[in-house]
Amino acid sequence: MTSKMDRRKQYTRMVLKESLLKLLQEKSISNLTIKEICETADINRSTYYAHYSNQYELLESIEEEFIEDLVATLGRYNFSKEEEALQMTEKLFEFLADKNGICKILLSENTDMYFLKKGMGITHEFIFKNWVTDSRIDQETYEYINMFMVSGSIHVIKNWLENGMDKTPGEMAGILHHFINRGLSGVR
Known part of the structure; x- marks a missing residue:
């Protein structure tokens, strides 16, 4: 069960990173919202906050x-x-x-x-x-x-x-x- 959680955690972080990089091609980090990152990553905000506190930490x-x-x-x-x-x-x-x-x-x-x-x-x-x-x-x-x-x-x-x-x-x-x-x- 632990390795399954680890893989899920790794996958979530990978998707969040890819989403932020995609958004950074068009907008500055200061103009990005957590909502935009979550929509791009197709995850909910509570999942985001389980990993990172803000876009700068990501x-x-x-x-x-x-x-x-x-x-x-x-x-x-x-x-x-x-x-x-x-x-x-x-x-x-x-x-x-x-x-x-x-x-x-x-x-x-x-x-x-x-x-x-x-x-x-x-x-x-x-x-x-x-x-x-x-x-x-x-x-x-x-x-x-x-x-x-x-x-x-x-x-x-x-x-x-x-x-x-x-x-x-x-x-x-x-x-x-x-x-x-x-x-x-x-x-x-």
């Missing part, structure tokens, strides 16, 4: 699940040296290409800033953690430079997804890696 669970999957995927690789950052960046782009539908929704203006901030943290952890700057740059300046690169990288990813992934993950990794290491002076 969105957060989707974001957390995506982030856990991303971290688990990138964590399988042991790219710890700066030279290997290109390979890690390509793995990141491959993951995003595979999950492009949900990724576009989570990076859209229809969600909240949590996912973007968390994505920036992950990008820093896996891509920029071993990036070495000139030793003459103080820690505070380094943090500003790092934030600039990470936020720029997130927006490059967002643009790539919105443009239908017009370049391969390898090409995108190369572009990002080249820009990070050589800046605008290296662009021809």
Whole structure:
């Protein structure tokens, strides 16, 4: 009986997540109602409230699940040296290409800033953690430079997804890696 309840619970949560993602393609999270989510999922409100207290909690669970999957995927690789950052960046782009539908929704203006901030943290952890700057740059300046690169990288990813992934993950990794290491002076 317990496994039957677990499957039912998993199914309900899956349907709620799919319904919210569908609605987020058209409306912002702040303009969505529980009623709309329930109608799309074809469940009643009491069932919804048995799982989530509001639409933001449901969105957060989707974001957390995506982030856990991303971290688990990138964590399988042991790219710890700066030279290997290109390979890690390509793995990141491959993951995003595979999950492009949900990724576009989570990076859209229809969600909240949590996912973007968390994505920036992950990008820093896996891509920029071993990036070495000139030793003459103080820690505070380094943090500003790092934030600039990470936020720029997130927006490059967002643009790539919105443009239908017009370049391969390898090409995108190369572009990002080249820009990070050589800046605008290296662009021809």
